[in-house]
Amino acid sequence: MARNGKTVQAARAVALVADVLAAILVLWILMDLLDANRANDLVQFVRDVARWLAGWSHDLFTFDDAWARVVAGYGLAAVVYLAVGHSVANRLRR
Numbered sequence: 001m002a003r004n005g006k007t008v009q010a011a012r013a014v015a016l017v018a019d020v021l022a023a024i025l026v027l028w029i030l031m032d033l034l035d036a037n038r039a040n041d042l043v044q045f046v047r048d049v050a051r052w053l054a055g056w057s058h059d060l061f062t063f064d065d066a067w068a069r070v071v072a073g074y075g076l077a078a079v080v081y082l083a084v085g086h087s088v089a090n091r092l093r094r
Contacts, residue, residue: 004044010037011092014085014088015086017085018040018084018086019077021053022078022079022082022085024046025077026074026078028046028049028074029048030076031046031070032067032074033067041051053077054074057076060073060076061073067090
């Protein structure tokens, strides 16, 4: 398949969306680890979006420490979004 402008743009858009989704998840991991104020509107928004994005991996692991569950559950979701998003983007570029 020949690379045309539209497929290159679509590949960039897919990669960008994957990056943004992963960034939201990583941001929530950092906020949780740094014990961000949960009453803050921004923290609540990031937590809600991250929980929705990681709904399938949230509490997937049962570590004793809460921080380990957050890093593993939300981190796994971030890695999967990056891997799948960039794989699709690379496939579009071919």
